Amino acid sequence: MHHENHRLDGARRSLISWRHRIQPIVWLLLLACGAFSMVHADWPEFRGPWGNGYASAPGESKPIGIPLRWSEAENVQWKTEIPHRGWSTPVVMGGQVWLTTATVDGREFFAICLDEKTGRILFNERLFESASPEPLGNTVNCYGTPSPTIEPGRVYIHFGSYGTACMDTRTFKVLWKRTDLPCRHYRGPASSLILFENLLILTMDGVDVQYHVALDKMTGKNVWKTDRSVAWNDEDVPGQMARDGDLRKAHSTPLIVTVDGKHQMLSAGAKAAYAYDPRTGKELWRVQYPAWSASARPLYRDGLAFIITGFGGKTELWGVRVDGQGDVTDSHIAWKYDTMVAKTASPILVDSLLYMVSDDGMVTCLESATGKQVWRNRIGGNYAASPLYADGRIYFFNQQGKTTVLKPGNTCEILATNTLDTGFMASPAVSGKALFLRTKTHLYRIE
Numbered sequence: 001m002h003h004e005n006h007r008l009d010g011a012r013r014s015l016i017s018w019r020h021r022i023q024p025i026v027w028l029l030l031l032a033c034g035a036f037s038m039v040h041a042d043w044p045e046f047r048g049p050w051g052n053g054y055a056s057a058p059g060e061s062k063p064i065g066i067p068l069r070w071s072e073a074e075n076v077q078w079k080t081e082i083p084h085r086g087w088s089t090p091v092v093m094g095g096q097v098w099l100t101t102a103t104v105d106g107r108e109f110f111a112i113c114l115d116e117k118t119g120r121i122l123f124n125e126r127l128f129e130s131a132s133p134e135p136l137g138n139t140v141n142c143y144g145t146p147s148p149t150i151e152p153g154r155v156y157i158h159f160g161s162y163g164t165a166c167m168d169t170r171t172f173k174v175l176w177k178r179t180d181l182p183c184r185h186y187r188g189p190a191s192s193l194i195l196f197e198n199l200l201i202l203t204m205d206g207v208d209v210q211y212h213v214a215l216d217k218m219t220g221k222n223v224w225k226t227d228r229s230v231a232w233n234d235e236d237v238p239g240q241m242a243r244d245g246d247l248r249k250a251h252s253t254p255l256i257v258t259v260d261g262k263h264q265m266l267s268a269g270a271k272a273a274y275a276y277d278p279r280t281g282k283e284l285w286r287v288q289y290p291a292w293s294a295s296a297r298p299l300y301r302d303g304l305a306f307i308i309t310g311f312g313g314k315t316e317l318w319g320v321r322v323d324g325q326g327d328v329t330d331s332h333i334a335w336k337y338d339t340m341v342a343k344t345a346s347p348i349l350v351d352s353l354l355y356m357v358s359d360d361g362m363v364t365c366l367e368s369a370t371g372k373q374v375w376r377n378r379i380g381g382n383y384a385a386s387p388l389y390a391d392g393r394i395y396f397f398n399q400q401g402k403t404t405v406l407k408p409g410n411t412c413e414i415l416a417t418n419t420l421d422t423g424f425m426a427s428p429a430v431s432g433k434a435l436f437l438r439t440k441t442h443l444y445r446i447e
Contacts, residue, residue, distance in 0.1 A: 042093040043429035046147035046192040047386060051255045052299055053348045055390035055430040065433035066390040068405060070418045070446045077445040078119030086144030087425040090436045090443060092116060093150045096169060097436060100157055102143035106133030109159045119445060123172045128163035141188035149193045156200055160189020166220060176220035184208040190251035196278045199223060203254060205269050207245025214281060226281035230272040230288060250294045257300040259322050266305050268294035273307045275322060285324040287333060291315060296346040301368055304334055306354060308341060315341040319371055335371030340364055346386040348394060350408040357383045357396050377412040379404045386427040397424035
């Protein structure tokens, strides 16, 4: 009996010892799962965690509680005036909201951080300045249009060739800066930053040079740089726009997708759209078109890339098969659509349907596999901000301050319209149940 008790005591001690060893591992796993969920509940870049305008993971049907209705007097948790001018999408993580702004004349460039719960400005400092910024030459863009990107502990701020910086989100210290990446944006910078593994990838599509460059996100040093490969053939094209270089610039932000287990970076430029290997910058394939100033971010589904070609002649939306190599213009375009195509706002995919809103307020729904039109309906206003998909609804934000909420499907069903005092140029952000909406003058938390 004594020996039996001794064995039981030993077993208990072993069990207690095992529990002590395993508990820290369990807690670490739980914390990791919580951190993962928190990161994916936040908004780390232009168009969100998946780069496609979704507030929830694709396939997730559980509602998160995004408001359907709001106004200046309803569901506004806070409203904070943002100085100067900026169209960049807010990024949200770790209780902070970051965005950028610049003076109207383009001489000073600022990063701003707000407290997510209260809207109080925690940081508002000038990061860059320019003694002689080039005039925008248009009323659409501004000097604070490229959206930042954020990850735990770091935020990356970008103003095109005027400067790129990495900041510590806890101390607000600048960790590195770059002001030596050339590009004559001409109509103002607009392409946003993206993160991939250890890389921060910039898109520089100007009238003089057109390239992607990947920086080591820890140091800011170049890892790879790839020039656009299309032949311009515009030397003899008549007109002031050709002479000024307009036909060579673009404003789109790339999207990184996985195709047969390999990464492709889909990127719309002037005169062509491309796929690159994001680790090396190697060009994989391209399709050529006559348009320029592509602004919309590409989308991807079921082996097709969805690319809006830009301005010039007819703006078109193309469905392009992504399994090609080299110039696949004649072999891999599955379909084209050329009526009332969005020039500025990016499209959005819900199930098998693709939705887009034209600059003058026409919403079109297409079958994503075929490009066949399902319906079209005018919702009014002018559009630059990209739409949001949340809680089974699509939100469209116009430059006059109205948001139209639609139910996705084979018919156009408007669920609500909401109005704020000034209009939207910036695209929305989501964190938890809250919408972060940046108008031309203020940032709102709608919940």
